[in-house]
Amino acid sequence: MSAAGGRALSAPLMGRDGEPTLFELSEPGRSSWQLRTTGVPDWSEDELIPSGHRRTGPVPLAEVSERDLVAHFTRLSHRQFSVDLGAYPLGSCTMKYNPKVCDTVAALPGLAGVHPAAPASTVQGWLALVVELEEALCAVTGMAAATFQPAAGAAGELTGLLLMRAYHESRRETRRRVLIPDSAHGTNPASVTLGGFQVTTVPSDARGCVDMEALRAALDTDVAGIMLTNPNTLGLFEEDIAAIADAVHEVGGLLYYDGANLNAILGVVRPGDMGFDIVHLNLHKTFATPHGGGGPGAGPVAVSERLVDFLPGPRPVRLGTGEGSPEGGRPDGAGEGRPAHAGPPGAARYGWATPARSIGRVHSWHGNALVLARALTYIRVHGGDGLRRVAERAVLNANWLRVRLAGSYDVPFDRPCMHEVVLAAASLKRRTGVRALDVAKRLLEEGFHAPTVYFPLVVDEALMVEPTETESLQTLEALATAFERIAAEADEEGGLEAAHAAPRTTPVGRVDEARAARTLVPTYDARP
């Protein structure tokens, strides 16, 4: 007997049961699908597919009514925290409010309904959109051009590293090492490996910044470049950035800017002005495109003049006035590889071009285009003044929390931070046994998502809090009070047990992660 689709006990409004899976809701012969009437002759499978290629039976999926489908996923949605429910102060993730207007934009049929291989003459709006976004991001970063193919930050990193490689190769140099601070995000070293380089870790100094001595010691002509997050993942601005840039450039290395923390410096300082050669941006962070429970994002890569020729292609370009001569690189024209002017003469103002020494394609098509449309919307609403305000308020919020919470948590690097503050539960743990993880789980009971914990790795019992600029002072107050209450309770009799019991108000309590790995159940069919 299959499960009852109409029973709502898994909605936290109603109860604390688990939600049956689609497969448990399934009943043979039930269905939701409806397809349009086509009038095409109904040849049988036998007539259409050679027997050796035919399935013996249909793929067993689930068989549910539309009613149960709706109830199932609506209930699941009620079992999910999201920005739209409350504050999400995950450090390094910039979980700001995602304006609803962007959903409308991303659903416009004129954007969402466009096939990626349609000829340039039929996608002028899209090409114009990408070019406009490129110009905006170049203005924000101080770079010369950008590619939008990378689908997320890590893809941007790898793209950037391949650009670095191509650049050095073009100069007939073989450089094998890329420097990474020990506070870096895990994608950085992973990307370095995939880019065919070796990682050299540079330690942080006592102030939480790159140790200049160690950096200098690590630099030589085998260094292809350095990857920096600035402000770094400790939320601190690398004050010596000019010196770092000089030192790296001196040995012929390039500077890569991990833009995940760009939110802090919008309109204040630009990676290009700091001396960076390559920048990836996380549109799903700084530019407010929603994170989708893990994705999609978009990780465009902007570069300085000397790297433009290596960018992935084809890329959307504004066409010059001269016949078929786009502004840079080799014109690919209407359908990637053909003359740009196949449409009505003079109509096509945008086309495709592949840079002369392009590293090649890094995405099936043109990147996460609909995410780009969201980001451009966000950027235009804010404009130059608004983006600056974003940075100010983000930094203001983080510092307010830092000062307010300095009494109850460790602040490993207690100096003005940028858009996020790294706290630590190290003293708390020593004193009470309550760890960062417990603090995180207790915060859920307080009505907040937890901060990022145990990252960056260089801080013991790290609690990395990024309030973002869209949370109000009142929310910060409530969050701080919750943090304080948790610390105070930990000091009380039975505090450790209470902390371990958290969260008690959520539909499930602490989850057995060890068991998940030990007895792997990656699909419903693998259940014991």
Added chain:
Amino acid sequence: MSAAGGRALSAPLMGRDGEPTLFELSEPGRSSWQLRTTGVPDWSEDELIPSGHRRTGPVPLAEVSERDLVAHFTRLSHRQFSVDLGAYPLGSCTMKYNPKVCDTVAALPGLAGVHPAAPASTVQGWLALVVELEEALCAVTGMAAATFQPAAGAAGELTGLLLMRAYHESRRETRRRVLIPDSAHGTNPASVTLGGFQVTTVPSDARGCVDMEALRAALDTDVAGIMLTNPNTLGLFEEDIAAIADAVHEVGGLLYYDGANLNAILGVVRPGDMGFDIVHLNLHKTFATPHGGGGPGAGPVAVSERLVDFLPGPRPVRLGTGEGSPEGGRPDGAGEGRPAHAGPPGAARYGWATPARSIGRVHSWHGNALVLARALTYIRVHGGDGLRRVAERAVLNANWLRVRLAGSYDVPFDRPCMHEVVLAAASLKRRTGVRALDVAKRLLEEGFHAPTVYFPLVVDEALMVEPTETESLQTLEALATAFERIAAEADEEGGLEAAHAAPRTTPVGRVDEARAARTLVPTYDARP
């Protein structure tokens, strides 16, 4: 200090706190609104409004950020049960699944963006839509024509009664009484009063149907008509309907069909064939348009041939081939009151007409038009065959529950029912003290919405269950099991206390209704 918009404790996922009101979230100087740039000169209020008419200050609403606005209403939505979360077996309400396609239809710019006073030449699609729906509903009900102005069932009732009045007046008859069975919905007597008639209540007999003797006794030429729900609100089909119709018609009265329960007889039997003269339909019940937490609905009224001339106007009509001669009534043409052919010649195939002896307008415009678009979508997907299937499955589900639950609850009229079954907790209450209301609250804990309780009034401790056709057998099983468990628990030690404590899993427990009425707080400003 205002409340923290980013704290999510009122989302049942996170906790059990109340949600602050918009006013508590408000902070002076904060805002969400953004309006387009118009370039219109910015005259001041003083220049625009004579001083005696100006407000002294703005209307104090709330001042919240878009982020907090979103969080507030998203959290409120998590505090609300709905069809999309689970079964909603409210008797007489037909809370079936509302297909999502209808939301898409109702949001089409070509429907949602149309001004109601736009000339007929510019709203041909809307006029065609209404005419198509009229034809469909006439086919379903067996009537001659319909008006779509009434915004809900009760409005339809009153419209129907005014039609009844106009009809009798046209025959120079003054009839003062309207008969109503004692099981009728409260809107029926209330509408009768507003229609300027007096209510004569007709008792039900032991089988739950109109007592034919009493009916005959009540009939005379002062009777304007009778309002019947068939199947009646006990879920039973009035088997004597032909005799009732004859008897009422005999004295010159009209038969009014309250179509709230039409779901049971779609494609099986038609009000027109049963002898009814006037029918109102609740599109928000039978035709699956969602109920919106209390509305909007739509209550079109269909009538037999002899009443067509009295319908409210103007009404959309298909224009005849002859110049300006719509099929019936007086043509109002393009803009209500003007020639129909103001558009390009031959273009306007639909226009407006006001019936010759129209009772007049009953809505500011043309009724709840977007609800009509939803209903037509639903009807077309089902077609004649599908609507019949709807009735079959609705009746099948109700009877299955009736038989299954006959052992644990009273079934006051234990014979085959139609789309709903009236159970009763009378024996349960006698035995255990647990009342219908307690059963309802306990059901919430079981993950189901409660049935309608204490209605119809003729049944003591009534529990009126309408599962609808979109709930599966598995859901019925689970619902029945929950009902049974509740009855069984009531019989146990402490059962009464447990029942009184319900619901314990919901964000608020039983609500003090008496206090709400005693110390009226109708707005935030009236709080003590």
Added chain:
Amino acid sequence: MADYLPHTETEVGAMLAFLGLGSAEELFAAVPAALRLAGGLAMAPGEPEPDVLAHMESLADANRAHRLVCFAGAGAYDHEVPPVVRALAGRSEFVTAYTPYQPEVAQGVLQAVFEFQTMAARLAGLPVANASLYDGASALVEAVNLGTTAAGRQTVWVSAGVHPHWRHCLATFSRGSGHQVVEVPLEGGVTRWPDEPGEPVGPGAEPPGVLVVGYPNYLGCLEDLDAARRLADAHGALMVVAADPVAAGILRSPGDAGADVVVGEGQPFGTALGFGGPYLGLFCCTLAQVRRLPGRLVGETVDVQGRRAYVTTLRAREQDIRRERATSNVCTNQTLMAVTAAVQLGWLGTAGLAEVALRCARGTRYLREAVVAVDGVELLTGDAPVVRELALRTPVPAATVVERMATEGYLAGVALDALTGADGDGSVTADDAAHGLLVAVTERRTRAELDGYVAALDKAVRS
């Protein structure tokens, strides 16, 4: 076979067997065989959803009005509705819920409506607002029902400046309720009340129990509410104000002027034009009248644990309890539109509502100044101050102007005779009705659109 039914054939069989039935037809044994439909419904069979969607899209495409720049108003306005409001008000929990009969699982709708009531009441300047009625007209009808009951008199003086369609509805329903509705004509765009309380207005011999006035009235003009209040007092009548809720953002509140009941059309607060519905009937009144309030009312209370909670209250007024003696027959109302209005008003906020009202007034002023330059076009109500809508007199019939301007991309406004009927009424003469064009300028209209409008009008009025 296209439908939304879950039953498999196997299940239908098993369920019928459980009932001891041999076929689905037997489920309908109670329906006399003679009455049963033999051949099924005379309707096309079901079509798959995508086909139906395509059909509905083709109907939508057959409309043109939505593609025109909108200068039509008359109670239905093209205001900004931002995506955020649509997203929130469209959440399925609000859309697919029933009336909040079980408050424990309906706090979402209840609280949203409570917030709506609060904001509606503040707007009206009265302490009570209900949870919505069908539309402006039905709110007016209910107000008159309340007022006549409270006053104990059936005569109603209605300013001819009240929206003609609302007056038509009042006339329709008065056939049942038995009210004597007397229309008080306009003069120079505003109501010409009798100079002396005793002076008769129309055929009504009995003094009025209720007096209804628009603010602004449907021609856009500002009525003298104080004069109306004095007159009402002189007769011991209740004063009902039919107010434009957007203009209320900038105007003195009707409650401040002594209104007993304020009604209005709430469509401007986030609801689509939608060919006239679903809209939102606003209804506010004094505490003295709360037990006569039509429709639903949400009140604040507590739950068993003392937590704040909301519930529908004073239920004894309603039809399901009071039946033939209920204050109204309304049951299903327009809750979703009330929730939408709460979201929209939350989005606008204190400053935003004032700004919208101000921008409407500015656009109206701009048009008014520009339009008089068009040859043959005059202001129908002369110098009377207008706020968000204005009536023009065009040299060719207004309906013709509307048709012509539609081909230029403008929905030029509403021809007055479409509202009043060809004969005009107490608000306008037959000739003014034919040549009167009611034009609304919302905050969405840009200067370029206004200039374009004037140019198109200039062309359209040349006969």
Added chain:
Amino acid sequence: MADYLPHTETEVGAMLAFLGLGSAEELFAAVPAALRLAGGLAMAPGEPEPDVLAHMESLADANRAHRLVCFAGAGAYDHEVPPVVRALAGRSEFVTAYTPYQPEVAQGVLQAVFEFQTMAARLAGLPVANASLYDGASALVEAVNLGTTAAGRQTVWVSAGVHPHWRHCLATFSRGSGHQVVEVPLEGGVTRWPDEPGEPVGPGAEPPGVLVVGYPNYLGCLEDLDAARRLADAHGALMVVAADPVAAGILRSPGDAGADVVVGEGQPFGTALGFGGPYLGLFCCTLAQVRRLPGRLVGETVDVQGRRAYVTTLRAREQDIRRERATSNVCTNQTLMAVTAAVQLGWLGTAGLAEVALRCARGTRYLREAVVAVDGVELLTGDAPVVRELALRTPVPAATVVERMATEGYLAGVALDALTGADGDGSVTADDAAHGLLVAVTERRTRAELDGYVAALDKAVRS
């Protein structure tokens, strides 16, 4: 000033004072003054949201492709996405959540992904599926990374029938990973594998560690998976199948044919064409490879009370823990598209997916039969069986055909040279590339559209 920031000026002042700062500028004291932007960003100031929306709408309107009847495919298909799927997958809880780091409040996304994994794995005929990669190309690249690591050999034999863009990506990333990618050409539409295992293919001296084949391949043809498996076995190589997930609804599963890894483009499952993204990289593998799996994996477990719960698992593979030795650098992926696919596959169900696949095959057959009647048009791959897409040879350049047919309302397909480059590649010659037109027929195409297409093609090929 248009933004989404909550701070009032008073609050900003109070917060700065709390920090002992005199101005917002002082917040950035750590940024060397010399580097600071003096005049602010060289960008236009902010615009109100409605203006921006209008701008975005005008960009959308400047596109034409979405108004054409779509016969383009090449990995991105115009399948039915019903309103119900859009409504559910668009719920803001799914859209605005982060990666499920706190499983106690993320069971919604976690369970949906678990269901997605189950259905993706069933489709592939393999026991494991991950929680998504960026797109088909990135899934292929990851599969090759996994395969070469598992095999301990860098040489990869890739059928030229694999989507050209995917092969281009593989080439790009191989510059970093150091793989030797050898392209195995097509013959008659299918891969011409070496007859003998020892026979060399291209310049790669080392035997392959990985062998990649499409099913169907990008020209729509059905490859012999058994032959590929035998060859892989002969070399001790892993077999990666790049499968079309819709065709998989009707075809033998790659897992059944012995694939070690199956990758695919999941866009057809509910995701908009969207100018190429965001799409959904599908990745399935055997249990033997699970510890090399790239990206996120959701597993079932229990909570402290023993209740079923879901959590991301085998996290030690991932970059945040394993850093430079991670199996992949992927972090942000395409979870929302995986959730969307779960909803769409739930909607289609067992019968629906099979029906979609069947209807695609029927439409493709219908077109194939009709199109050969057009003068000068030939089937590029001859008699090779095709399922849901087919390659034509047109007498005029295919790009010209596409441009011409766009003016007739059809997106005629994808010119092969747009995929391969002007010189063709192992899949087609330069001449075939210039004249090759890849045409996809989905279940949405009606007979009338197909007939119209053929008529328009007939017109377009007349030079």
